[in-house]
Amino acid sequence: MPEPEKISAPPWFADLLEKELGRWITLDDDQIHRLWQHYEILLRWNAKINLTSIPRGEEMVIRHYCESLFFGAHIPSDPGAISVVDLGSGAGFPGVPIAILQPTWRVTLLESNQRKAVFLRESTRGLPNISIFARRAESAGSTFDWLVARGVDPKEVLKNVPRLASQIGLMLGEDDFFVIRNIFGIAWSEPVRLPWGDRRVCAYGEVSRGT
Numbered sequence: 001m002p003e004p005e006k007i008s009a010p011p012w013f014a015d016l017l018e019k020e021l022g023r024w025i026t027l028d029d030d031q032i033h034r035l036w037q038h039y040e041i042l043l044r045w046n047a048k049i050n051l052t053s054i055p056r057g058e059e060m061v062i063r064h065y066c067e068s069l070f071f072g073a074h075i076p077s078d079p080g081a082i083s084v085v086d087l088g089s090g091a092g093f094p095g096v097p098i099a100i101l102q103p104t105w106r107v108t109l110l111e112s113n114q115r116k117a118v119f120l121r122e123s124t125r126g127l128p129n130i131s132i133f134a135r136r137a138e139s140a141g142s143t144f145d146w147l148v149a150r151g152v153d154p155k156e157v158l159k160n161v162p163r164l165a166s167q168i169g170l171m172l173g174e175d176d177f178f179v180i181r182n183i184f185g186i187a188w189s190e191p192v193r194l195p196w197g198d199r200r201v202c203a204y205g206e207v208s209r210g211t
Contacts, residue, residue, distance in 0.1 A: 009036035068094035
């Protein structure tokens with residue numbers, strides 16, 4: 001299948017990414033174009049199926065793209081290729097921005113909703129480091145270096161550790177993190193607060209030995 005035509009990102013989109021992320025991340029023109037391309041497809045498909053309730057424009061870019069990029073930039077990993085599975089990927093967050101930010105990483109988007117999986121396939125054409133698994137987590141036979149998730153019940157996510165991966169990254173509210181941090185045999189690093197308010201954090205952990 002041919003790669004979709006590259007759509008030039010408008011200045012407001014590139015400027016917003018630089019304004020919000022410039023302290024942590026430098027994106028090149030190709031990465032910005034790929035993020036814009038996903039954003040444009042998301043807007044079109046969202047009129048047909050419910051992918052996000054966040055309105056288009058600045059709020060959507062910050063909540064979906066900036067937060068996912070920030071999250072991906074803080075995943076503690078050695079340089080080089082690693083494998084990541086995004087459980088319950090939905091509209092592709094945080095997996096798609098992570099794959100664009102880290103082109104040497106292999107990112108699998110795990111989504112059991114078939115219509116959302118079709119969207120993920122359409123919106124990630126031309127991103128060779130992304131794979132789509134249209135199945136439930138229990139049916140995923142592969143293992144990965146990292147399991148990441150956002151907008152999924154963290155207790156449900158943690159049921160898949162260490163079967164899917166021994167390292168985990170979650171985007172969640174501070175209160176939700178306090179609930180899970182001592183009960184699942186995960187050695188958590190100090191959470192990193194997302195800089196856009198609402199008391200949400202990026203939490204990264206590893207299965208404790210003996211778990």
